[in-house]
Amino acid sequence: MARNLVEIASYHGHVYFDPEHGRADAEALREAVAARFRVRLGQWHEQPVGPHSQAMFQIAFAPALFATLVPWLMLNHRGLSILVHPNTRFPRRDHVDDSLWIGAALALVEEVLPVEEEKADEAGEPNTDPDGKAAI
Secondary structure, eight states: OOOOGGGOOEEEEEEEOOTTTTHHHHHHHHHHHHHHOOOEEOOOBSSOBTTBOSOEEEEEEOGGGHHHHHHHHHHHOTTOOEEEEEESSOHHHHHHTSOEEESSOOOBOGGGSOSOOSSOOOOOSOOOOOOSOSOO
16 A cells, blocks of 8 residues: 655754764764755764664654755765665664665664554744855
């Protein structure tokens, strides 16, 4: 049975980094994303959290940004691994089965993810304010 695209409330990009050797690349990527895209940047997680087996920060974004943000990340990920997944009512499926990886795929702790929730995760209000001068 085909699913409908309206199930996708938002997307998350999880940018993984090694706190000792990859933090500078993660900071540079985060700054570049903030300069170019109206997204919600999440807090820094210096240690594994939830299903994520490595330090990371999250980029939450509206479906309308997928066509520009994701290709930009593909070309500019600075060697970092990035998990991009939709947010529907099925978090485990979103992270594991319906996701894509930019860079090397990393292990996820799948069992901590709920199979189903009542509501999909929205992108939230953007907390970046791109100046429009940075070329996409």
